[in-house]
Amino acid sequence: MKIAVLGTGGGARAHIAxxxxxxxxxxxxxxxxxxxxxRTEPDMMGTPPYQQFLAEHPGTGLHTFGDAAAEGxxxxxxxxxxxxxxxxxxxxxxxxxxTLIDYAVPFVYNxxxxxxxxxxxxxxxxxxxxxxxxxxxxxxxxxxRTKVVKAFVTQEQATVVDPKAIGGGDHTMFVAGEDADxxxxxxxxxxxxxxxxVLDLGGIVAARGMEMYAHMHSAIGFALGFGTHFGxxxxx
Amino acid sequence: MKIAVLGTGGGARAHIAxxxxxxxxxxxxxxxxxxxxxRTEPDMMGTPPYQQFLAEHPGTGLHTFGDAAAEGxxxxxxxxxxxxxxxxxxxxxxxxxxTLIDYAVPFVYNxxxxxxxxxxxxxxxxxxxxxxxxxxxxxxxxxxRTKVVKAFVTQEQATVVDPKAIGGGDHTMFVAGEDADxxxxxxxxxxxxxxxxVLDLGGIVAARGMEMYAHMHSAIGFALGFGTHFGxxxxx
Numbered sequence: 180m181k182i183a184v185l186g187t188g189g190g191a192r193a194h195i196a197x198x199x200x201x202x203x204x205x206x207x208x209x210x211x212x213x214x215x216x217x218r219t220e221p222d223m224m225g226t227p228p229y230q231q232f233l234a235e236h237p238g239t240g241l242h243t244f245g246d247a248a249a250e251g252x253x254x255x256x257x258x259x260x261x262x263x264x265x266x267x268x269x270x271x272x273x274x275x276x277x278t279l280i281d282y283a284v285p286f287v288y289n290x291x292x293x294x295x296x297x298x299x300x301x302x303x304x305x306x307x308x309x310x311x312x313x314x315x316x317x318x319x320x321x322x323x324r325t326k327v328v329k330a331f332v333t334q335e336q337a338t339v340v341d342p343k344a345i346g347g348g349d350h351t352m353f354v355a356g357e358d359a360d361x362x363x364x365x366x367x368x369x370x371x372x373x374x375x376x377v378l379d380l381g382g383i384v385a386a387r388g389m390e391m392y393a394h395m396h397s398a399i400g401f402a403l404g405f406g407t408h409f410g411x412x413x414x415x
Numbered sequence: 416m417k418i419a420v421l422g423t424g425g426g427a428r429a430h431i432a433x434x435x436x437x438x439x440x441x442x443x444x445x446x447x448x449x450x451x452x453x454r455t456e457p458d459m460m461g462t463p464p465y466q467q468f469l470a471e472h473p474g475t476g477l478h479t480f481g482d483a484a485a486e487g488x489x490x491x492x493x494x495x496x497x498x499x500x501x502x503x504x505x506x507x508x509x510x511x512x513x514t515l516i517d518y519a520v521p522f523v524y525n526x527x528x529x530x531x532x533x534x535x536x537x538x539x540x541x542x543x544x545x546x547x548x549x550x551x552x553x554x555x556x557x558x559x560r561t562k563v564v565k566a567f568v569t570q571e572q573a574t575v576v577d578p579k580a581i582g583g584g585d586h587t588m589f590v591a592g593e594d595a596d597x598x599x600x601x602x603x604x605x606x607x608x609x610x611x612x613v614l615d616l617g618g619i620v621a622a623r624g625m626e627m628y629a630h631m632h633s634a635i636g637f638a639l640g641f642g643t644h645f646g647x648x649x650x651x
Contacts, residue, residue, distance in 0.1 A: 292547045295556060296593075296620040303620065305546045310627075311528045311539075320531060333631075346650035355634075357532075380634045384532040384539065388631035391546075394624030395569075398591075398616045399649055407651055413635055414582035415645040 183208060183251025185244050185266075187215055187229050188222075190282060190336040191257030195232075195239050197340035201371055207239050208247030210266070215241055248273035253280070253364060260285035260314050268321045275324035278361040280368070281386075282331035282339075284393045285314040298397075306390060315386025319357065326361035329386035330354045330369070333396065338410055342373045350410030351376045355385035378413060419444060419487025421480050421502075423451055423465050424458075426518060426572040427493030431468075431475050433576035437607060443475050444483025446502070451477055484509035489516070489600060496521035496550050504557045511560035514597040516604070517622075518567035518575075520629045521550040534633075542626060551622025555593065562597035565622035566590045566605070569632065574646055578609045586646030587612045591621035614649060 184195050185208040198205045209215045209229075218228040233239055248254055248270050258266050260283035267274065286304040294303050308317060315329035331339045333353055342348045352374045354365045366377045380389075403409055420431050421444040434441045445451045445465075454464040469475055484490055484506050494502050496519035503510065522540040530539050544553060551565035567575045569589055578584040588610050590601045602613045616625075639645055 294547060294620070295552050296618055298618075298620050303547075310541045310545050310630075311530060316531050350648075350650045353634075378635065378638055380638045382532055382534075384530070384534050385630075385634040388628070388634045391627040392624070392631050394546075394621075395628050396624075398589075398621040398624045399614065402614055402616045403649075403651060409649050409651040412586075412648040412650050413639075413645050414586045414648050415639060415643055 180204070181206065181250055181252045183247040183254045184257055185209075185247060185254065186257025186259070187232075187241070188257060188259070189224060189226050190331075190339075191255070192226070192232055193336045193340045194255050194257065196236055197372060199236055199239060204250075205239055206247040206250040207241055208244040209241050210244065212241035212243060245270040245273050248277075251277065253278050253368070255279075256281040256283065256318070259283060261287060263314060264317050264321050267318060271322055271324065274322055278326045278328060278358070278364045279318070279322065280328045280330050280365050281315055281318055282329070283314055284332060284390055285309075286393065298401075306393065309391060310387065313384075313386040313390050315355065315383050315390065319383050326356060326358040327383060328354055328356035328358075328361050328365040329383065329389050330365050332389050333392050334410055335400075335408055338408060340372050342375075342410070345408055345410040346412075348373055348375060350412040351378055353378050353380050353385070353389055355380040355383055355389060357383050376412070416440070417442065417486055417488045419483040419490045420493060421445075421483060421490065422493025422495070423468075423477070424493060424495070425460060425462050426567075426575075427491070428462070428468055429572045429576045430491050430493065432472055433608060435472055435475060440486075441475055442483040442486040443477055444480040445477050446480065448477035448479060481506040481509050484513075487513065489514050489604070491515075492517040492519065492554070495519060497523065499550060500553050500557050503554060507558055507560065510558055514562045514564060514594075514600045515554070515558065516564045516566050516601050517551055517554055518565070519550055520568060520626055521545075522629065534637075542629065545627060546623065549620075549622040549626050551591065551619050551626065555619050562592060562594040563619060564590055564592035564594075564597050564601040565619065565625050566601050568625050569628050570646055571636075571644055574644060576608050578611075578646070581644055581646040582648070584609055584611060586648040587614055589614050589616050589621070589625055591616040591619055591625060593619050612648070 319327040555563040
């Protein structure tokens with residue numbers, strides 16, 4: 180299948196590598212391909228330069244967001260939450276009629292907000308939008324011709340493409356979106372990644388809960404200790 | 416042990432019944448004991464009148480919030496989120512030096528907020544406070560002499576006091592609060608309820624994530640279908 184991945188961060192790379200391994204034709208999009216390929220140092224998150232990743236994963240060369248999206252029959256959005264709506268709106272024509280899976284958390288670090296208690300893991304981000312809206316809903320409103328599905332966001336990046344690494348794979352992935360066929364497409368992709376328990380939450384409004392779960396995810400990760408990988412299972 | 420439960424709603428009754436069954440001396444507090452006992456019809460949530468509950472659970476008579484709190488060595492707050500800070504502040508002296516376990520979600524139904532998509536389960540509430548603060552933190556700030564622990568809130572009310580009813584009890588409860596001894600007290604109570612996996616999330620700031628998880632809880636419950644009980648397990 181022809182799948183476009185927009186973004187070159189850690190989460191995007193996990194999908195790019197896994198999709199290539201599964202034999203898909205992967206089209207990787209980035210804002211400025213030449214600049215990204217010219218980098219020789221790790222980024223601020225410690226992610227190695229893309230040229231190193233490319234050397235290890237042949238066939239994952241970089242294109243612009245628009246060129247990559249135009250080639251994909253299915254599109255995965257790995258553009259960071261703060262920039263996603265603007266960057267995706269600019270390529271609305273290339274995304275028209277397609278399923279777009281989004282996993283971004285709209286975290287912002289706002290130094291003007293006073294937090295009564297510090298978090299043990301440092302600066303406490305807030306979500307924008309939050310509670311009465313979500314990034315998933317914003318993207319769907321910005322792209323009315325695209326079938327937006329929120330997924331992946333409640334699990335660690337490495338776990339999303341390798342669920343069996345945690346507890347034998349017995350944990351739960353969620354999908355939400357307005358279009359049932361698009362939710363099924365996302366579910367099929369997840370099944371190919373190894374997921375056995377994909378829970379369909381229905382409409383895109385459920386993206387609120389999925390994004391707002393980010394604080395729990397941070398707290399659980401910190402409580403278990405850095406480097407302890409975990410998943411979340413809906414037991415019923 | 417002498418335990419005070421503030422509130423007579425469904426969640427409070429689950430604790431009252433379980434604590435009485437475990438042999439604790441339970442002191443139940445309500446805003447207006449005589450008025451609550453005079454009721455003969457179910458409330459708006461469909462909860463039967465308290466006089467019926469009392470007939471089935473002898474020794475759980477009603478007192479004022481202050482009188483109940485004064486008797487308890489440990490206090491469970493079941494006052495609804497909207498009224499909790501004011502009601503608890505009014506009895507700060509009776510709560511001084513004690514551990515107070517809070518499980519409220521600060522949901523408000525604000526008809527002025529326009530939601531781009533309706534939720535399948537009807538009116539979409541929002542949380543106030545949310546994201547940069549939480550009800551757990553607000554209560555702790557209002558009661559500096561009390562050791563506030565947030566707990567219970569991520570699970571169904573019946574499951575909190577009967578974890579084995581779901582998946583054999585193999586799921587996770589969270590506790591958060593500034594005082595480690597108070598978190599341990601809450602953990603010990605949960606162990607007596609049958610919980611095997613209580614994850615200590617550290618400081619009260621983690622109450623944000625626990626309260627904000629409420630939207631996920633609603634979405635999961637709706638996806639599974641009304642009446643399907645579930646728990647959430649941190650798999651690691």
